[in-house]
Amino acid sequence: MSALETPDDRLQQAMKRVLLALLPGLLALFWLYGWGVLINLMLCVGTALIVEVGVARLRQQQLQPTLSDGSAVVSATLLAVALPAYCPWWLTVTAIASGLLFGKHLYGGIGKNPFNPAMLGFALIMVMFPQPMTHWPAHGLDLLAAVQQVFNPAQAPDAWVQATALDSLRINKSLTMDELFAGNSAFGRFGGRGVEWINLAFLAGGVFLLQRRVIAWHAPVGMLASLFVVSLLCWNGSGSDSHGSPLFHLLSGATMLGAFFIITEPVSGAKSALARLLFGVGVGLLTYLIRTWGGYPDGVAFAVLLMNLCVPALERFAATRQAQVTP
Template identity: 65%
Template sequence: MSATDTAPNERLRSALQWVLLACVPGVLVLLWLHGWGTLFNLLLSAGAALATEAALLKLQQRPLAVELGDGSALVSATLLALALPAYAPWWLPVVAAVSAIAFGKQLYGGIGKNPFNPAMLGYAVVLIAFPTYMTHWPAPQPLGLGDSLQAVFGNAVQPDAWSQATVLDTLRNNRSLTIDELFAGHPAFGSLAGRGSEWASLGFLLGGLLLIQRKIISWHAPVGMLASLLVISLLCWNGSGSDSHGSPLLHLLAGSTMLAAFFIITEPVSGPKSPLARLMFGVGVGVLVYLIRIWGKYPDGTAFAVLLMNLCVPALERWAERRQAVAP
């Protein structure tokens, strides 16, 4: 392989290494909150993703060293693991990672050819198939190693006081308590959004700003998503009563908003290439996330919002080209 052939692979590998580095602040917060549960998710998801990629590359008689070594499978597995509930049974991250790599990436020919975001495809598979496991997160009380192993690899049923509905799921199903009462008394609520998870969101925000500063990603998609989510949640905000949809700040810091804005919708293959199309892609994701959260069946909706906007990428690119062609 010539130097000109290896240069793009080196640039890709370097960019993906920066993405993993930028995840560190958010990962550290999640490790602080959930301890071994987050670590097991990362290890199981990464192991399943790399094994699946290696097996499928071997079946296709394609070079393992080049394609497995680019780091794309590891990045997809990491982002997927961070979106999954900590202390999920071991097979959940495995099924999600296998689905992400097999159906989200290798089915279309490998890196550079996938029309859908692999991590979100894997997430959507387990969300549809196993909704009960996907809508309950543990309270921010890390278990010891023995209890963690039993929770992940055994059949232990965790008590309701430890395993609880997420902030978004609680808000969506609330019919009697005001927002102030939820923040004052519900164990899932913290100061601004989810107890502890709001700090993880700030960690991913910090990492995302690093990626923009290093020019690993552009600002267009993250700004489009966060701005549209801010605007629509502000327009639909109906105060703090029992029928409230939550404040804009809650929606920005709850769920996977920051992880999605800086690490998921900026995936270069399944997203648009032109800046204007990227901006509108982010706007579409932000609007869909809010609509699904409030009126859809699932409490977060990030995966479905991203996958639906992946379908719109060709149309967005054509629209952006026409706008640029008529611009003075």
């Protein structure tokens, strides 16, 4: 690190590396779902930049530092990959605009937000419009059909959307896990069909961030370890009442995206090492509880927001523990 580097320079560099680390996951999503992923991304990034410019104008701030830090683009990209591909354009625009306005600028801008903006936007849309948020495509569309689907959802082909593996498992009452994996097209080899590779791609990006020391290991390890342990303890084999194996939970939904790109957000997450570890453990436990007994198929977004509320308590606990062990 250069002695001449400013905090803004370090922030910009970190945001560039986060975007680079997201690239494998974006490519995997494009491979699985096609052009809808890129349309989501363009809508999210474009709307995020418009919101940033509008807020800067209202606050009479200079545009250059507001836009150059890259935080809005990162939040937009995270939200774009979390939203279902080919969701209606207004849903994507509403999600990122509400996430930035209510999760970031309402509290004074970057560095002051208590909640993760991308996950707040996702959760708000999930609560307000649950039906389109469950419409995940079974396969990709060509560019023209993708544009028509996003801007004119009435053109959706028959039997094109399907429940995810997590949603299918949550509502399952009679089929064994073996039957689900053999007969349900949403299931792949270990987790969701194709989603296994997406999670592995985000894992690769997360390892890159760890290697470059953009993020610390505490929160990701805490989340993945707690999710693994609780799913192992609650796993009862392949019966019809099974909640899924540890490997299924690690390779389904937004697990790796959450572990390496969402809970490591430096502002709304914990700061000290012990608090970060506990933060990750809490997110992992809540994710499993929501997936298994909650009303939503995944749970990462709600788990992160709930743990955001606990950050002050975690920091106080970590400080107390540090004081006790310090001679």
